[in-house]
Amino acid sequence: MAEFTTNLVHGPAVNDNQTGAVATPVYKATTYAFSAIGAPVKYDYSRSGNPTRLAVEKQLATLEGGGQAFTFASGMAAIHAALAIFKAGDHIIVGNQIYGGTFRLFHQFFERWGLTFTSVDLRDPDQLAQAVQKNTKAIYFEPVTNPLLEVISVRQVTDFAKAHHLLTLVDNTFLSPALMQPLKLGADIVIHSATKYLAGHSELSAGVVVANDPKLADQVYFIQNALGAILSPEGANELTRGIKTLQLRINQQQVNACQLVRFLKSRTEVDRVYYPGLPDQPGYAILQTEAKGAGAVVAFELTASQDPVKFVNHLRLFTRAVSLGAVESLVELPSKMSHAELSPTEQLAAGIKPGLIRLAVGIEDAKDLITDLSQAFTKANKKGA
Ligand SMILES: Cc1ncc(COP(=O)(O)O)c(C=O)c1O
Structure with a gap:
């Protein structure tokens, strides 16, 4: 296993590159040929799988220290996909200082679909303990908050979550995997607005969800394909370039x-x-x-x-x-x-x-x-x- 900065530059060798091109090719094809009806194929349709996107997704999983990564057209699309693993009637505890767009998505969108949310100051263990309900399924938060840069211990929250059989979802946009790898601190799902540090040049909107557990990863993949808010091949290429200098x-x-x-x-x-x-x-x-x-x-x-x-x-x-x-x-x-x-x-x-x-x-x-x-x-x- 190479060091983090080496993985930033090289990523895993997963593309279908037959030419020796040093940079991952941009595969723009939307559909892929079957050699015969019923023959197995690696890719069939670009929304379901694309080599340029897969290359950056594999790389992101390596950078996060495990799991499986999925990329989306924006950070909000990534958060939408991560939350879509829950069902009507589920309750989620949320850090009380989260990105405004996330707050809006939770309260003005997901509440209409039957999720409920309780905002708490996660630095206070008593507040967290009091927020747990019978139907609580997860804790969602940003470890470094905006704009006052308060810090929530990921380890403390994941320890609590595990003891109560809850999932932990961490939006780590403000630190990036170069500074913190929440999966290693016990988180189940890590989210990024890759629009920020990962892409790094104010010219790409992108989002990432990394799921630790294969069953969770299957759920996120199902949603990525079913909802379709994928990162484009061109976007995946730009994200790969940005990651090299993270x-x-x-x-x-x-x-x-x-x-x-x-x-x-x-x-x-x-x-x-x-x-x-x-x-x-x-x-x-x-x-x-x-x-x-x-x-x-x-x-x-x-x-x-x-x-x-x-x-x-x-x-x-x-x-x-x-x-x-x-x-x-x-x-x-x-x-x-x-x-x-x-x-x-x-x-x-x-x-x-x-x-x-x-x-x-x-x-x-x-x-x-x-x-x-x-x-x-x-x-x-x-x-x-
Ligand atoms: C912490 C955080 N999460 C998510 C988002 C949403 O990301 P995007 O703008 O890429 O949809 C933002 C955007 O500012 C953010 O700051």
Whole structure:
């Protein structure tokens, strides 16, 4: 078994390449020939199986440390497929800080199909224990939450889940397999919005479900084929390319994130910095044992002397955009962008103040990113200094 970074570059040799092409070919054919009626075939129809997609799926399973991986047209399609293994009447416990699109899918879609959900702060074992019902089947959560970067112990949740015969589903978009492999911590299903770190260049929407147990994997495969929200061969090719540089990108993104965190902590315009790679943060100790890093999303609160809208509007190098995990640095104002659907009261209850800024740090030179933040602080000073 090769090391993780080697597996990123090579992946398993699973394609049908007859030509010696170094990169996995893009098989665009939608249908495949039978040599004779009744003859066995490896592929018959591209929705059911495609060599380019299969190559990246096998690679993703290797990177996650086991199981079987399935790729989808977006992170939401992956989450939809993972949740579709449940049936009407099932109850699922959900971390109370999950991606807004996931919250919407659960409450505005799956509730209509008879699933029920209870949101809890999974850092509190009592809340988790109280949420279990007779029909509870699973726990679903994101180990590093958005936008406040709180950390939930995957090990603690999976231990609890196993003791109660529940499945654990982990959306690990914020860390990627380069930093955490939840299956190894006891999770049953890992989900990614591969749109983020895995693809890494802000030009591909993709999703991944990795299931540990072959029976669960069969269920996910059935849904992938039955619902049909597959990743296209071209998408699989782009994802393969992105994966090759995952470790290099994330290493640089984390180095940059740490430099920005140090800079932000030195500034009088900043009230508080949220980054679980800092020893003074509550999640730090968990990530030390369960992950290889804290990722490259950093949040911070401006003091009252700063105008947050002006601050974000004056940034030049950081692009004002939601999303994360790509090579270019992005900035967003959660109260007006990613979490704008919440009322001001709901935002405050979730800890999202008007002056909270979220950075998704890229691979640029950190000096330039710091210069950009510095000039925006000056421009956003309410006293006009
Ligand atoms: C943690 C998390 N999960 C899932 C998704 C959904 O992924 P996609 O946008 O690829 O559908 C996102 C998107 O931002 C996300 O941040």
